[in-house]
Amino acid sequence: xxxxxxxxxxxxxxxxxxxxxxxxxxxxxxxxxxxxxxxxxxxxxxxxxxxxxxxxxxxxxxxxxxxxxxxxxxxxxxxxxxxxxxxxxxxxxxxxxxxxxxxxxxxxxxxxxxxxxxxxxxxxxxxxxxxxxxxxxxxxxxxxxxxxxxxxxxxxxxxxxxxxxxxxxxxxxxxxxxxxxxxxxxxxxxxxxxxxxxxxxxxxxxxxxxxxxxxxxxxxxxxxxxxxxxxxxxxxxxxxxxxxxxxxxxxxxxxxxxxxxxxxxxxxxxxxxxxxxxxxxxxxxxxxxxxxxxxxxxxxxxxxxxxxxxxxxxxxxxxxxxxxxxxxxxxxxxxx
Numbered sequence: 538x539x540x541x542x543x544x545x546x547x548x549x550x551x552x553x554x555x556x557x558x559x560x561x562x563x564x565x566x567x568x569x570x571x572x573x574x575x576x577x578x579x580x581x582x583x584x585x586x587x588x589x590x591x592x593x594x595x596x597x598x599x600x601x602x603x604x605x606x607x608x609x610x611x612x613x614x615x616x617x618x619x620x621x622x623x624x625x626x627x628x629x630x631x632x633x634x635x636x637x638x639x640x641x642x643x644x645x646x647x648x649x650x651x652x653x654x655x656x657x658x659x660x661x662x663x664x665x666x667x668x669x670x671x672x673x674x675x676x677x678x679x680x681x682x683x684x685x686x687x688x689x690x691x692x693x694x695x696x697x698x699x700x701x702x703x704x705x706x707x708x709x710x711x712x713x714x715x716x717x718x719x720x721x722x723x724x725x726x727x728x729x730x731x732x733x734x735x736x737x738x739x740x741x742x743x744x745x746x747x748x749x750x751x752x753x754x755x756x757x758x759x760x761x762x763x764x765x766x767x768x769x770x771x772x773x774x775x776x777x778x779x780x781x782x783x784x785x786x787x788x789x790x791x792x793x794x795x796x797x798x799x800x801x802x803x804x805x806x807x808x809x810x811x812x813x814x815x816x817x818x819x820x821x822x823x824x825x826x827x828x829x830x831x832x833x834x835x836x837x838x839x840x841x842x843x844x845x846x847x848x849x850x851x852x853x854x855x856x857x858x859x860x861x862x863x864x865x866x867x868x869x870x871x872x873x
Contacts, residue, residue: 544755545619545721546597547857549660551748552714553599553615554582554832554859561708562715563601563613563658566695571656576604580613584863585641587634588616595620596630600638612655614638621722622665628673631657631692657692664722667696698723702733709740717749721756728759731768738772744827746773747780751824754784783820821852829868832859840865 553559556579563580564572580601588596597617605611614635618627635655643649661667674689697705697719705715716737720727734753738746754765765784769777822844829836829844844852855868862868 543853543857544752545718546593548714548748548752549597549617549619549718550599550859551828552718553617556580556582558708558711558714559599559601561706561711562660562695563615565706566660566693567613567656567658568693571693574605574607576606576608578604583612583638587637589630589633592630595624598634610653612638612642612653613658614655615658615660618659618661618663619722621663623661623663623667623669625669626676627659627669628671628690628692629676631659632673632688632690657690658695659692660695660697662697662718662722664698666698667694702730709737710742710745713737713741713745713749717752721752724758727757728764731760731764735768735771738768743773743776746776747820747824750780751784779820818849818852821849821856822847825852825856828856828859829865832862833865836865840869843869 553562559582560579564575580603583600583602585600586593586598587600588598595618597619599615599617601613601615603611603613614631616627616631616634618624624630635657638655639652642653671694672689672691674684674687677687679687697715702716702719703712705719706712713734716730716734720730720734738749741749750765750769753760753768757764762781766777766781769780773780825844826836826841829840844855847855858868
């Protein structure tokens with residue numbers, strides 16, 4: 538998987554692994570015929586991914602177990618497409634992934650009498666407008682008269698690029714996440730929305746602000762050190778120096794070419810670089826710990842010790858495993 542895919546995958550998994558954010562997104566963007574039948578209970582995230590390994594650079598998925606107002610169990614399958622252009626075979630991919638999800642459910646419920654409903658939902662934040670049919674049957678080559686006898690389904694689509702920035706969500710904290718995701722693939726518009734990005738970021742909690750800004754640093758090619766510093770200063774001035782130090786590793790690793798060029802020109806002293814690395818390690822450990830707590834609850838002492846002693850590469854690898862892992866042991870396993 539390429540470096541650029543990691544930030545998208547991690548950011549979108551974090552977003553949709555928060556039950557409240559996921560609940561608001563699903564209720565706002567699913568068809569009303571579906572959302573009106575959902576109970577008030579928050580969706581439950583089902584661990585694991587069903588996406589083919591070779592497509593994980595472009596697709597992220599989340600499976601949620603929900604209850605209807607009548608107490609029926611159902612599943613909402615969310616496929617997040619972060620390619621720059623839509624794939625006309627997405628319905629075929631959805632079918633395979635939904636079958637895998639139901640097969641997993643069947644293994645857990647071998648004495649079933651009726652299958653649970655599974656509703657497909659696609660979130661797309663690529664640069665090109667989505668123009669692909671939302672019906673599976675358009676992919677099937679068969680006489681028209683056969684249609685009533687053939688498998689078909691329709692998926693719901695949320696194309697971020699087709700929604701006005703103010704209308705991305707009624708919830709301010711969710712709108713900030715979606716705005717950041719929308720423009721991560723739209724280099725030419727990133728500078729234009731800087732003021733609005735600042736506006737929505739003032740309404741998110743401190744932890745969300747750090748996660749969103751990290752994503753912006755990793756994916757917004759038009760933002761340089763000056764732009765990032767300006768945003769942090771306008772939203773949380775007291776965090777400016779600490780956050781800029783934590784973001785420095787992205788500069789050194791050449792995640793953002795404009796930043797890397799600036800670092801080379803400034804010729805930072807070795808001692809200062811070492812200090813920035815320590816600051817980045819401390820910041821990464823803090824983020825990783827909070828993500829682990831959000832996924833698994835209170836952490837045992839061995840986890841805190843392992844995180845505090847780890848290097849940056851290990852913490853990055855663990856953070857990518859969190860939301861597909863079934864347990865803490867899965868996160869910290871040495872097996873790839």
